[in-house]
Amino acid sequence: MKNDAANAGIKDIANALNVSIGTVDRALHGRPGVSEKTKVKVLAMADKLGYKPNLAAQALKLNRRLSIGVVLPKYIAHFFDPMRAGIRAASAAAVGMQVGLEFYEYARLGSGDIAAMESALGQHHDGVIFVPGDPRQFHSLIQKFARSGTATLCVGSDAPNTDRSGTVAAHAYVSGAIAAELLALTLRDKANVAIFTGERHTFDHAEKLRGFAATLALQAPHLTLLPALENHEKPEEAYRQALALMKQADRPAGLYLSTANSMPVIRALDEVGLLGTVQVITTDLFRELVPLLEYGKVLATLHQRPYTQGKMAFESMLGLLTHPGKKHPAVWLAPHVILRSNLPLFSHLITDTDEE
Numbered sequence: 001m002k003n004d005a006a007n008a009g010i011k012d013i014a015n016a017l018n019v020s021i022g023t024v025d026r027a028l029h030g031r032p033g034v035s036e037k038t039k040v041k042v043l044a045m046a047d048k049l050g051y052k053p054n055l056a057a058q059a060l061k062l063n064r065r066l067s068i069g070v071v072l073p074k075y076i077a078h079f080f081d082p083m084r085a086g087i088r089a090a091s092a093a094a095v096g097m098q099v100g101l102e103f104y105e106y107a108r109l110g111s112g113d114i115a116a117m118e119s120a121l122g123q124h125h126d127g128v129i130f131v132p133g134d135p136r137q138f139h140s141l142i143q144k145f146a147r148s149g150t151a152t153l154c155v156g157s158d159a160p161n162t163d164r165s166g167t168v169a170a171h172a173y174v175s176g177a178i179a180a181e182l183l184a185l186t187l188r189d190k191a192n193v194a195i196f197t198g199e200r201h202t203f204d205h206a207e208k209l210r211g212f213a214a215t216l217a218l219q220a221p222h223l224t225l226l227p228a229l230e231n232h233e234k235p236e237e238a239y240r241q242a243l244a245l246m247k248q249a250d251r252p253a254g255l256y257l258s259t260a261n262s263m264p265v266i267r268a269l270d271e272v273g274l275l276g277t278v279q280v281i282t283t284d285l286f287r288e289l290v291p292l293l294e295y296g297k298v299l300a301t302l303h304q305r306p307y308t309q310g311k312m313a314f315e316s317m318l319g320l321l322t323h324p325g326k327k328h329p330a331v332w333l334a335p336h337v338i339l340r341s342n343l344p345l346f347s348h349l350i351t352d353t354d355e356e
């Protein structure tokens with residue numbers, strides 16, 4: 001069993017192999033004066049003990065800048081742009097710290113994210129903040145970052161059961177549960193309801209679906225949940241699915257749009273004359289959504305607080321880098337429930353939508 005990485009240091013490796021600390025240091029950093037055979041033994045023992053180099057301490061001691069990579073998609077902009085802004089704001093507020101940010105962008109979750117992470121891996125950052133799409137595809141990459149001594153922090157979703165260093169995200173299960181409770185209170189007669197999700201392998205999306213289904217079964221047995229519609233964050237796919245769904249004989253009376261990719265579904269509802277008739281709960285807040293809330297076309301939206309997520313992700317990353325021996329538990333933010341009645345309180349959060 002591996003030791004806690006926080007407790008494994010150069011001295012532990014030296015003691016385990018009965019060699020000098022200097023020998024271990026030279027082997028770990030690829031400096032001359034150590035045989036290849038000894039180097040292999042040192043690296044193997046370092047991996048066994050869970051040793052991770054304290055890059056942040058080295059940076060502060062040598063008075064060099066810490067380097068943090070940020071890997072986020074372009075779509076959906078009204079979610080990820082505020083997240084980037086939160087990261088930049090927190091970086092600017094880091095008084096007394098020399099921190100360099102490098103942003104990597106890709107199209108959308110599941111499209112270009114692995115390549116972007118590999119680019120960040122090649123730059124040897126001290127830490128990387130990223131959104132894990134399908135955690136299965138990120139598992140080996142996160143391991144590579146861990147072996148190189150780079151801290152990895154998930155934002156917006158999580159990659160459980162990996163070597164990731166920490167997580168900052170909205171509480172997805174609770175978001176789904178709130179959506180189900182709102183529909184349960186609104187739809188009193190027997191009816192069908194449906195959920196639109198992005199990619200069910202994404203932890204955030206899977207947890208929203210789990211929270212929604214569990215709460216619906218408990219609080220609204222009179223409501224029947226139709227099979228989840230997975231649109232992979234593609235607007236054209238969400239629009240097509242919504243049109244087909246609303247033309248069915250058993251069309252739902254309530255919808256939970258569990259990602260920020262909600263406008264294609266709303267446009268489809270409007271096209272078939274059901275917007276305002278079907279009870280709709282969306283995700284996040286942006287300019288195009290405001291009049292729909294004001295005029296009761298959308299019942300509520302569950303804001304995931306992307307700016308705060310970005311800000312707290314950067315702050316958590318600094319904590320990971322400057323206090324590597326300290327435990328940093330996952331941070332789960334409570335979603336904000338925005339209704340027509342309290343919408344004015346959130347006007348400062350309103351962003352423009354992105355166009356595909």
